[in-house]
Amino acid sequence: MKRKITIAIAAALMTVACASSEPMNQTGASYSSPSQTEPRTLTRVTGTPDSEQAIRMTQIMANPDWIARSPENAYWSWDGRTVLFDRKREGSPQRDLFIRGLTDGGNGERVALADLHQHAYRDGIKNSDRNLKAYVFERNVFVLDRETGAVTQITRDSSNKSELQFLTDGRLSYRSGNDFYAVNLRNGFTELLVSLQTQDAPVAVQAPTDILAQEEIELIEWTQVQRRNRQERFDDQQRMHAENPSVAPAPIFLGRNKQIAEVSLSPAGDRMVVAVQDPQTWRGDSDVMPRYVTETGRIENQDVRRRVADAKPVHHTLYLIDLNSGEKTELSYETLPGWDEDVLKSVREENYAARGETYVSERKPRAINVMQRWSAPEGNIVWNDDGSAVAIMLRAWDNKDRWIATIDLERGRLQNQDRLHDYAWINRDFNAFNWLPNSNKIWFLSEGSNYSHIYVRDLDAQSTRAVTSGRYLVDHVTLNQAGDTFYFQANKEHPGIFEIYRVPVAGGDVERLTYLEGITQYRLSPDESQLLLTHSSALLPPELYVQDNRANASVTRLTETVSDEFLALPWPEPELIGVPSSHVEDPIWSRVYVPDDFDPDRAEGYPAVVFIHGAGYLQNAHAGWSQYFREFMFHSKLTQQGYVVLDLDFRGSAGYGRDWRTAVYRQMGTPEVEDLVDVVAWMGEHRNVDVERVGTYGGSYGGFLTFMALFKEPGLFKAGAALRPVTDWAHYNTGYTSNILNLPQDDMIAYRRSSPIYFAEGLEDALLISAPMVDANVFFQDSVRLVQRLIELEKENFETAIFPVEDHGFVEPSSWLDQYRRIYKLFEDNLK
The missing domain is CATH 2.120.10.30 (TolB, C-terminal domain)
Incomplete structure (x- = not known):
């Protein structure tokens, strides 16, 4: 059609x-443009491109070392006179550390392996006087003197170290396993502060397990003596821990079959906050992925993630522990607003009604956990400088709430300071928070106003300001x-x-x-x-x-x-344009590439390609270097072949605020396809594109949207290539999918509305499916199931390319080249 x-x-x-x-x-x-509403053209100011030189596919899909080995993870030296950065080793995935003086020329010098420990302080922590910086290198602890540059090694063993922290008395603490130690930096004395044990507290004598055991104990005097002796030895050992300062403190027992999820020691060294959870075992509900190309020549199975359909709630039990007494206080969530709210009430009602059932809502405790550390870069449990106060960031497992709470250390209670609620989902970005020094105030980031901004919470006044x-x-x-x-x-x-x-x-x-x-x-x-x-x-x-x-x-x-x-090479200068949307007020920001000899009045309209970025929540229509650099170069080649190319940031993309992000809630593939319709129409009206000769392609989320566009809007694109594509969201992971579509058992309507496999009957245009076989992110099974569906629907104009050794992110240049040659041929055959 x-x-x-x-x-x-x-x-x-x-x-x-x-x-x-x-x-x-x-x-x-x-x-060149002073206004956000006008096209912005990127202008090269270095290099001398050869406008006649052809951009070759073999070159742009080669090992990217030929482009640049750019500096990564840059940081200052301790004295600010030099900078350090990682740089990819030529022809290898390994990174080397480089150092460069501010007044030196060139790209710096590689730091010798023997000297790496002296420069590994990028993420180190400072003491209160800011004259010392502690860090971990190769599992061991080092301290840098920031006045002299001298480095002192504190430990030398093979156990992992983490959670470095300077205590208020000047000692340095660190974690090894579930044990926390403190080092006196003046004399090197190291002591165990606390050992956390994931088992029940031991007892000297067990209670009788049945009637026979009870009779035996009461009848036989020898048995009674043995039990009494064991109890005395146990009691002495307990008193020894409490009364003899030379003996390590008694362990803190957190319960059998528990897993420590998060832990934070007070800088005063007297308290600790611990979050525990039931072990989230993968065995039994994980999947296996066969590998066909292996070193053994035999098929080997690899364990891979569970699917969102198999997800289990993650709930953390919080404890406040007094390290002096060993007392453990459970912190209830009942003081958090909405802790027992049925936030999915309307969703469940809709799904129940679709099945002809009636949903009865009730209030009951929600699964709540400590925010993941990578989501809260300042830390998810943060103490003030002297350890007299602590704040914690919590998240509901149903994704609808984020709380910042403080802990009443005397009463052992959570006190809510900020609740961020979203009918769709709370972003996993923009969750930094911390204390302001020398005050009873907390700063934090929040999308409460649609865009991420800084807020300060005054705990004394119980007021928050932007x-x-x-x-x-x-x-x-x-x-x-x-x-x-x-x-x-x-x-x-x-x-x-x-x-x-x-x-x-x-x-x-x-x-x-x-x-x-x-x-x-x-x-x-x-x-x-x-x-x-x-x-x-x-x-x-x-x-x-x-x-x-x-x-x-x-x-x-x-x-x-x-x-x-x-x-x-003659890279084209993309325009950064806000394409008007026919559905929302904000424009659809896009990068637009046109041929060097572009003629807006040419009688014959240009063929065009629309690139759809992956990840869903990602920004690509920006003014910086794109992580899709191969695609950028491919688009440059397409313009040399007479194509107009457009990359868009459809609704759901990053960079444009909460409302743009959550537009896809419960309807992935609907607003994005509407945006695709708009940008194609805009190209026809403003870039002389023949809208009957437009193709599209994308990987991962971009592959998913390629399917949705071809299946739901036949004729919009003459051809499309779906790379490593999602076809059924119920088979994807929990962390990403449940945010947007809830869980399948709660909201199958959203999954059916959002999964391409349910719309495959709409395919009428040419389709290329590119599927890596050892993809641990989007399973190869996704493509296999859709191919079977297309076969059953007796569709003809599709083909599948498989890549036996590639994971989700392609690595081998030969795979990149093969994939993009196929995409190029698809467009040449169908758009010209």
Whole structure:
């Protein structure tokens, strides 16, 4: 079925003004437009491209070392005179550590293996005087003197160390297994603070197990003596732990068949917060994945994740432990607002009604757990400096609530300080929080206003105020040493431009510090006088720069890792355009590529390709270097072949706030396909595209959306390639899927509405399915089941390519090349 697209496009776009300061950019890209509503064209300012040189598929799909081995994970040296960064080893996945002086030339020198321990303090922790920094290298603890640069090794063994923390008395604590130790740095004396045991507390004598045992104990005197002796030895040992300071403290027993999920020691060393859960065993409800190409020449099975349909609730039991007395107090969730609310009431009612049943709602405790650490980068259980107060971030397992609570240490009670509720789901990003120094206040990030912003909670006044506000995202917050200024990354001037800003903790004007006009990350120097910047543009991969810590200061480039070979190729300059949506007020931000000789008045419209990014919640229409760099180069080749190409950030993408993110709740594949319809229509009206000759492709979530577009809007795309695609969300993982679609047992309506396998009868256009066979993320079975469905529907115009050794993220250049040759042929055969 062919269809002519005639969509009315709204005339107005967002009119958020950009900064009036003139952008200063010595690096990779600048933008020509002063208004967010106009196209922004990325301009190359380095390199000498050869406009006649053809972009070859074998080159762009080769090992990416030929492009650049960019600096990664950059950080300052202890004295701020040099910077350190990881760099990929040529021809190998290994990374080497490099060091470069601020005034040196070149890309730095590789740090010798024998010296790595002296520089491994990137994520170290400082003491209260800020003159010492402790860190872990190869499982062992080291301390750096930040005044002299001297490094002292504290441990040398093979056990893992973590949870480093300076205590208020100057000792350094660390965790090994479930034991916590403290080291006196003056004399090296190490003592056990607490040993956590996941078993029941031992008893000297067991109670009789049956009537025979009871009679035996009462009848035989020898048995009574043995029991009495054991009890005396046990009691002496218990008193020894309590009364003799030379003996390690008695263990804390958390119960049999329990797993420690989270733990945090007070800086005073006197208390601890512990979260335990029932072991989440994979055996029995996990899956296996066969590997056909193996070193043994035999089929080998690999254990892989469970599916969302098999998910079990994760609930943490919280304990406050007094390390002096060994007393353990369970912390109830009953003080949290909504702790027993039926937040899925309307969803369950709808699903019950669809089955002809009636749902009866009731209030009952929800599964609640401590927020994952990677979701809360400042820590998920944070103490104030002297250990007199502690805050904890909690999340409901049904994904609808996030709480920040403090703990009443005297009464052993949780006190709610902030509840973030979302009818859809709470973001796993933007969850940083911590104490403000020397105060009874907490700062935190929240999407409560639609966009992530900084808030301060005054616990004494029981009031919360916003420090930042507006239609932009705040992330990667750093509080300065004085505790009076927040530094952060934000897309304040444009959704696709991320710069560095600062704002007083007390509130006031937000000050823009960088004007690099791409994607910029930062680290404050040790004395806070400079910024170490990692910056990229759409045309150049990340490089390192340094800038004085003031607005619009001059920028010095530190590294130049991009190859001359890459710079010499004629990469097209994509426009960054807000395509008007026919469904919502905000535009659909997109990157648009056109041929060098593009003629908007050409009689014959251009063929076009729409790229759909993966991950769902990801931003690709931005002004920085894309993680889809191979796709960027492929799009460049397509423009040389006369195609117009568009990458879009459909609804559900990152970078545009909560409402844009949650538009896909319970309907994945519906708003996104509406956005695809809009961008195709826009290309027809504004880029002279023949809308009867448009193709699409994408991987992972992009593969899923390729299916949904072809199945639900036949004729929108003449051809589509779905790479490593999801076909049935009930078979995907829990953490991602349950956020958006709830659980299958609660909301099968959402799964049927959102899974391509239920719409396969709509296929009419050419389809390529590209499936890696050892994909531990999206199982190969997803593609297999859909192929069987297409066979049963007697569909003809589809083909499948399998890749026997590839996981979800392709690695081998030969696999990349084969896959994209097939995609290119699909478009050439069907769009020209």
